Amino acid sequence: MSQEPEASASDVTVPDALAPKDQSRARIDVSAVAAMAPQRVETSTVFECADVDVYYTDFRALRDVTLDVNSHEVTALIGPSGCGKTTFLRCFNRMNDLIEGARVEGTINYHGVDLYQDEVDPVEVRRRVGMVFQKPNPFPKSIYDNVAYGPRLAGVKRSEIDDVVEGSLTRAALWDEVKDRLKMSAYGLSGGQQQRLCIARAIAVQPDVVLMDEPCSALDPIATGRIEELIAELKTDYTIIIVTHNMQQAARISDMTAFFSVQANEMGQRTGELVEYAPTSLIFTNPDDPRTEAYITGRVG
């Protein structure tokens, strides 16, 4: 019964996830990172963030974040828990608006448009900037209706919905597994399938950006591997920003990495800040900041 870790690892092409813990913590597979990185097509800036602060009522959760996000790249946000990486992610589609007392200061430009000006409707922002959540959260409806929900809201014609559903599920590498049971409840799918369904649901409204908030944290290594493959494929069509607590994952899939850290003030309030933002290959091989190095080599966090 006992499975050889090496054998199963080669099966699913996610060696790091299944490799012995002590090794993977200490040593990052640089060759894998290098192989991933520089197939860069022509990119443009999707988001320009300048001096972004996020407050929850009086509490400052994040301060002075300045960074640009490029199109058709995977940008990873990493850092210890409580460092504000999820908070920052939720600024890009104004999801923080839903939290009572949350306030975003500074500017976030989306293709040159200030996201937080009065004329901008967060509903349309979220249509263009989709989101995949930490725990798979399909609607309690059929697989088909889950994917069709967004396009219906956006006014896609009834006759075209079938195609959109099929296209999105195919793109999310789920179509073959579910095409015979589209009318069945999404709750009958496995966790990994549910998360891919959520990805299909997100891309069904043809967004420009997909935000992912630790999308694999509730999944087993095999399902994680499939999602990671999917992310690499989706990059050609979408800009992806992903929060992850798994540094190997960031190293495997991202082009740029932003490392956040957290500092407590004299009153014990913990405020997150951006420590370093650089191409992933650099962050993991030659970080500028000693805090980044300490974190990725496993000495802190």
Added chain:
Amino acid sequence: MSVLTTPAGIAADAADVLRRRPGADIAGAVFRWLLIGATVFATGFLGVLLAVMIVDGWDVLSGNLWYFLTNGFSQRSAAESGVSQGIIGSLQVALVTGVFAVPIGVATAIYLVEYAQDSRFARIVELNIRNLAGVPSIVYGLLGLAVFVQTIDRFTKGASVIAGGMTLAALVLPIIVITSVEALKAVPDSLREAAYGVGATKWEVLSRQVLPAALSTILTGTVLALARALGEAAPLILVGAATGFLSFGDANMFETFTGPYTALPVQIFNFARLPGADWGVNAAAASVVILVLVLAVNGLAIYLRNRFEKQW
């Protein structure tokens, strides 16, 4: 005695137990049986109640139940009297109650859970609902009498089914709000976020995701609230159900809703007030009818809730 409230006291008690044989925990056994007795008393009287009513009302229930259910009140004799007016009146009143209380109650719950952030108005509404829930039912009768019967009589035509239904609507409103609030709060935020995440407006999130997910629980609460309304007599006495008799046969739909009426619990009250044993038989038989009605509706609601219980 008070030693036992301290850890040392409890430990001493435990040591005492160890010295005895394990089976000799007499105090524990007595306590346990007292509790079982209390529980049997608390729940068992429903059986006694039903049995007593069935026995007392047996003459009517065994002999001419159909006549009893399909004929109206007769001042001449108990034997000629039935409860059809009460049953129809109660159903009509419950209908009006539902029409007013359900939309307002559910909408208020939606406001409190989905819209009201921690505003002053929201706090007032919440406090207000909690207090309304504790107001004695007869006080709602005063509201009905002064406002629904007298002030807006051009709409209700005085002491009518509509006035009675509105009075009970005010009575069950807090129940519907409270159960609906709980139903909406039980819908996980991840569902809302998922819908917002694909670009839904607030109303779209509510109408297509949150409300469908909460619907079965809201329905259960509503059914329970209407069952409560079915059994209420006190407020209806003040708004004119006691002296009214349903005018049906010669009246059209609209007229019955604006005309005089009575309700089943009020009829039971009237039977119970009349002197003579044969009226007592009627009161008991009508009690069986209302118990069966109310318990059936409640049982249905509880069944529905257990059936559709969500495991988020």
Added chain:
Amino acid sequence: MSLTQDRPELTAADLQTSRSRRARSHTVRWLFMGAAAVTVLVSALIIWTVASEAWTYISQVELDKLTDIGWFPRRGLFDLSTLLVNTLQISVIAMLVAVPSGFGAAIYLSEYAHPRVRKVMKPTLELLASVPSVVLGVFAISFITPSILTNFFDDINYFNKLAAGIAVGLLVIPLIASIAEDSLRAVPLALREASAGLGARKVTTSIRVVLPAALSGLMAATIVGFSRAIGETMVVTIASGGGDTSLFNLSILESGGTLTSAMAALGLGTDQVAGNNLAFQSLYFLGALLFAITLVLNMLGDVIVRRLRNRY
């Protein structure tokens, strides 16, 4: 890093939802808020009508009529102490019935009962809460007095406060049991384990650890139950009598009107009493009194429950 734009310039206008979707979402918000405002309006109307009519009464009644030989509203004698004492007697009897049995059932269900027993008993208690109060009134005069109380008291009146109190108690049991059970279950398991870890018997843990920890919740259950007993109308009107006219007496074996049954009696004859000797306004005065008493009790209970909830 290239900065070439691969798509036409985006403007803020592109980041807007269609006007109709926005408008719909915006409009419904006001509908929900309006519904919430209606619930506040209900409270405001209750307070305003009750208070204004009560004020008419207070400003016109001769104060010495408020302390007289009894409650004879149509003769202009409004002895409040008669009604208040009867109300208090009946409510205290009700609590003597409901508290031991309600607490006993609550302790049994939360500490002792097998989950499967709990699963059956909880819905049964809820079902009991829906028994219409008129039925318990009938139960009191057709069973509690003739079949039980006459065995103990030879000279008991057909209408008497004792039977009314017992029946009100039966009615209040589910409410008390439910609040008490909630507060017992709010006691953290760790406390029980700490006690058991010292080797304490279950009875010791229940009485010395769990009950004291839940004390405020049990108090709240008692207060809210008491308030409910004071506001109960139909049982008292049917079983205790004396709502229309009542001579002051202290015997619980005699009949006697309460705040609520006096209101019901006045309400039954609203046509006759209107404009007669202030009797009509006295109805609202009693309502105001009842409203104030139950409001204070309920708020007290509410504060205690909330404090308990915040503790754990």
